[in-house]
Amino acid sequence: MTLTIAALIASITVFVLAIFLGFELISKVPPTLHTPLMSGANAISGITIVGALILSNVAFDGGHPGTAAWLAFAALVMATINAVGGFMVTNRMLEMIAGKKKKKRGE
């Protein structure tokens, strides 16, 4: 993979625009959602799983994989925990919050 200046600038553009997008995206959040929002956003930062997957593509048959491969494996496990656990726990919290509302309405 050769990186050109044009490609780098394009990536930096995406980076800067996404930061602005993030700032604009949530201007007002009710306190009830502070925890779920944080933990949901946190789960999204598990996207690094993509990088971990790519680097985990290592063969076992030529002896044992090197340090780099085991680091990638550890990264993959951690990122997966972050993503799967994060979304599940957020879902649990939101169900708890929303569930009560439904019950209230049914009364």
Add this chain to the structure above:
Amino acid sequence: MVDSAFYDVGYLIAAALFIFGIKRLSSPKTAPQGNRLGAMGMLLAVLVTLAKMYEEGIIGWELILGGLVLGTAIGAWMAIRVEMTGMPELVALFNGFGGGASALVGLSEVLGRLQSGDIPDGGVELYAVWIAIGLCGLVGWLTLSGSLVAMGKLMGGFYIPFSKKDDRGRRRWVNFPTWGPGWLNYVKVALLIGSLALIYLTIQEPTNTQYIYALVAISCILGILFVLPIGGADMPVVVSLLNSLSGLAAAFTGFVIGNNVLIIAGSMVGAAGLILTFIMCKAMNRTLTAVLFRSFGGGGRETVTRTKVGSDPVEVAMVCDGISKCVIIPGYGMAVSQAQHAVKEFADLMEERDVEVSYGIHPVAGRMPGHMNVLLAEASVPYEQLIEMDEINSELPETDVAIVIGANDTVNPVARSGEGPLGGMPIIEADKARVVVIIKRSLSVGYAGVDNDLFYEDKTMMLFGDGKKMMNALNGAIKDF
């Protein structure tokens, strides 16, 4: 042969799902859907990556499948098993894992490149990739070690493994320290400059792995030193700042492996986390720099010289008889004693007696953004009864009884005077209610180290004791009344 643009479109859809997901997470009605959209985006990103890897040729499935299965199993197990009271610790831990994963990807990439001799000979690629790897390592390791310290602080301490058990079958407990003299800030700045210098050195001499390992070590120490001086009540700020950093680490990882979906998702999470951090700071009337660099409440704690006679639950039950409006103001003490169910029972008893009950929630009550809301939701408190600070303050003058459970600084009237450590902090004006009942273990000062005049007012009744026990005793007294 599928065109590689096909995969890029897949990543683009995943990024769009993340954007909609975060947007919807910020409104109560759409939040569950927002979370699902985020999860779908993640699944799509993983599937697209696997498909792309499959086409380019997978040489070994073992680590890939093993990692996915193991991570899913552990993550799901933790998410299902956790109690709502343990939520702050778990969020901090997951956050640390996110940062750690990004850091490990960066380290794996650089070691892999060194192994295969794939080092750019200079120019833009060397600079861009090596700076990205360096920053991804710095932020990632800092997030990991910082989050672990934050988790320790949120737990309050830990049992020493293998130590002798006492007669109740528990191992020795050590409180997690909070330590940070003023000179520590200079150490932190020096370490930060040192780590940036190391990134520069790795560019000058890419093959020297010692620079890389030194960077790992310094980043970890920096993370520990950042969080160590920060006390309990500032934790909401720290947890959400670390959340922001883990997003940033993922974005830098995107530069390392040249993938836009990581850059978009990561920087968006970083920005969103920063907004939440500022919301928390604003609620405490403190700047982010003050939270991070000025140890708070450590020195100059006021000693309590005044005394106040405690009331008993029966007295309070008598006061609560025949009232029409009651406001419950919870604080960290409710979380510690896990009194939320007892509080809900009290509210039910009051409602049976035609008393209007609502809860006044201070934005930084507890140890994580929205901590009280999550706990009370667990105890089936209707969402509509949780009232934000500004709104409840207009209701408090017409309130008969305000019950403050395990809160101190967030109801301290001294904040209105504009002086001292609490000066200017927005508070819940419990002192405006006709009668104030405070459930607290003692008269001791809160996190800010300031004595609370509210305790000594004539209309204040103190119930000294553990939040849950006192709440249950009060409920019992009301039932007997």
